[in-house]
Amino acid sequence: MHTSDGSGLKWKPDWELAREALTAWWNGEGLALSVRAPKDEPWEALADPGQPATPDEKFLDNRKRLSRSQYQQSRRFAGGVAVPLLDCDIGGPGSLGLFLGSVGQPAMDTMWYEAVIEDPESHPPLALDRGCEWWKRHEDILSMAVNESNGRYLVGYPDLMENMDTLAQLRGAQTLLRDLVERPDWVKDRLAEINAAYFGCYEAWWPLLRDAWGGACFGAFELWAPGKVAKVQCDFSCMISPEMFREFVVPFLSEQCEWLDYSMYHLEGTQAVHHLDALLEIDTLDAIEWTPRSGIPGGGSPQWYGMYRRIKAAGKSVRAVNVKPEEVAPLIDGVGAEGLYIMTSAGNEAEARALLRSNGWRGEA
Numbered sequence: 001m002h003t004s005d006g007s008g009l010k011w012k013p014d015w016e017l018a019r020e021a022l023t024a025w026w027n028g029e030g031l032a033l034s035v036r037a038p039k040d041e042p043w044e045a046l047a048d049p050g051q052p053a054t055p056d057e058k059f060l061d062n063r064k065r066l067s068r069s070q071y072q073q074s075r076r077f078a079g080g081v082a083v084p085l086l087d088c089d090i091g092g093p094g095s096l097g098l099f100l101g102s103v104g105q106p107a108m109d110t111m112w113y114e115a116v117i118e119d120p121e122s123h124p125p126l127a128l129d130r131g132c133e134w135w136k137r138h139e140d141i142l143s144m145a146v147n148e149s150n151g152r153y154l155v156g157y158p159d160l161m162e163n164m165d166t167l168a169q170l171r172g173a174q175t176l177l178r179d180l181v182e183r184p185d186w187v188k189d190r191l192a193e194i195n196a197a198y199f200g201c202y203e204a205w206w207p208l209l210r211d212a213w214g215g216a217c218f219g220a221f222e223l224w225a226p227g228k229v230a231k232v233q234c235d236f237s238c239m240i241s242p243e244m245f246r247e248f249v250v251p252f253l254s255e256q257c258e259w260l261d262y263s264m265y266h267l268e269g270t271q272a273v274h275h276l277d278a279l280l281e282i283d284t285l286d287a288i289e290w291t292p293r294s295g296i297p298g299g300g301s302p303q304w305y306g307m308y309r310r311i312k313a314a315g316k317s318v319r320a321v322n323v324k325p326e327e328v329a330p331l332i333d334g335v336g337a338e339g340l341y342i343m344t345s346a347g348n349e350a351e352a353r354a355l356l357r358s359n360g361w362r363g364e365a
Helices: 015-026 055-059 062-073 095-099 133-147 163-171 173-182 184-209 235-239 242-259 270-280 302-313 325-335 349-358
Strands: 031-038 076-080 085-087 103-106 111-114 154-156 216-218 223-225 229-232 262-268 287-291 317-323 340-345
Touching: 015 031, 015 223, 031 325, 031 349, 055 062, 055 103, 062 085, 062 133, 076 349, 095 133, 095 163, 095 184, 133 154, 133 184, 154 216, 163 173, 163 184, 163 235, 163 242, 173 184, 173 235, 184 216, 184 242, 216 229, 223 229, 229 242, 235 242, 235 270, 242 262, 242 270, 262 270, 270 287, 270 302, 287 302, 302 317, 302 325, 317 325, 325 340, 325 349
Parallel strands: 031 340, 085 154, 229 262, 262 287, 287 317, 317 340
Antiparallel strands: 031 076, 103 111, 216 223
8 A cells, every 4th residue: 555644745745735626526616726747856866767669668667667657757746636646557548458368469659459259159258367467567567666656656546448448459349339239138248247357456456556545546547536436438439329328338337436436437539429418317427527539629628618517517527638728717717616627737837836826726836
């Protein structure tokens, strides 16, 4: 488990205020403003480990991966509710599929996954394999990161992925689309097994990743809560109708949200917005993050104010990402501060502190 003096983090002196603001945000109360920037002076003079030369070095050399992440975090200003956080994903989202038999192939820019369910009738039930090489790699880097944290930073849960996205990883997206029509019961059985594996994985790492305040972080989304927390998603939903989403995704997503203490749905791309009604009906889903796809206005655009108001009116908190500094104040005025989480960045530490002060942050600004 993470340890500290019980109040702050060495690389974030106002961590207590950040926890208070994040807890309030989960409850639909108050503003959570995250501002990242390069640090004027590093928190600690760590040696630069350099850039990886090969895909294996980038994704599979845990010692070098951890050193690079520690070096990067030591040179970042985490303002407002931002967290000094080590993200220990191995190749990005999809770790859960690796523990269920998927094959990962590292490349310099990403990790590619090979589908493994060729014959659905003969393939064995999906079950968590805690003896596989990928599990050992993940557990190794997570343990190293926590053991070396020394109250400086937190270590986040890997982006396990879940639900239909994990099944698409294992089966292949195009093949899975046919399965929805040809063998719907088989799909639902596999989704139930994926949920069971997800809960088992989360529980297995909880003693390690639970922090000194009884909470945890979800790494890739820089998401902290005072309990078991995760981002939930279904990018596969862009390819299916609202009716299929309600039949195949909502029941298992609801089970996941019920099991977690805090959950935030990652809604990405305008092709997925037609599922918003179904998401707002899930009582146990706490928050929704809207991520516009590349090439259209970012999360701070007035184009999205109506969506944010709608999410909040349904009793859920909302997170806006890729917000420009000059969009912060208009977004707060247009949507309201209560239950609003804004993620932005600044060019330097002075600009970040000024942005925090102008929006009422009482911490180290």
